[in-house]
C-alpha cells in the first residue's frame with residue numbers, strides 16, 4: 001500500500017492511498033481542479049474519498065465530488081455540518097469496505113462535529129495504515145501498523161513565545177491539534193516493529209520546525225523507519241502514475 005501527500009497544511013489537505021487495486025482520496029480540502037492537477041488523476045481514477053471532518057481545509061470540494069459521482073464517506077455529524085445530503089455516512093468502529101480496502105473509522109479529538117481517523121487494511125497486500133489528523137491526542141494504538149500518517153502540528157515552546165497570537169487562537173491550537181511532544185510520547189507507547197513509514201501531516205507554518213520534528217520523531221521510534229514530513233503542497237511518496 002502506498003500513501004502519497006498532495007497537500008498538507010491549514011490551507012488544504014489531500015492524500016492518496018493506493019494498493020494497486022484500489023485508489024482512494026483521503027480528504028478533499030482543495031478545489032476539484034487542483035486535486036486533478038496535483039494528483040495527475042481524474043475523479044474516475046478514484047474509488048472513493050474519505051473525509052475526516054467538515055473544516056474547509058479537509059472538505060472543501062466534498063459536495064462537488066459527490067455531485068460529480070464520487071462516493072464520499074464521512075460521519076453523520078460531518079455530513080450534517082457540510083449539508084452533504086448524498087454523503088455515505090460511516091460511524092466510529094463500524095468497518096466498511098471500498099474495493100480491496102477494509103476501513104475502520106475511529107474517534108479523534110478536534111473542534112468539529114464528529115471527527116474521525118481511519119485505519120485501513122489492504123486485502124491486496126496485507127498492509128495496515130493508520131491516518132489521523134486534526135486531533136489533540138489519540139486513544140488507539142494500532143497494533144501491526146505498517147504505515148502511520150499522523151498530525152504533527154505545532155511545538156508548545158514556539159506557541160508559548162507567539163505573544164502576538166490572540167489568546168483565543170492560542171487556546172484553540174493547544175486544544176484541537178497534535179503537539180510534537182504529545183506525538184512523540186504517543187509513538188513511544190506503540191509497538192512499531194512492523195512499521196515502515198511515518199508521515200507527519202499538517203505542520204503549522206508558524207509553529208513548527210520541519211527538521212526538529214523529524215529529529216524528535218526519529219529519536220523515539222525504531223531505526224529503519226522512513227520519516228517523511230508532508231510538504232504544504234506537492235507530491236511526496238511513491239504514488240505511481242499508472243493510468
Ligand SMILES: [Zn+2]
Pocket residue numbers: 053055110112134
Ligand atoms: Zn480542522
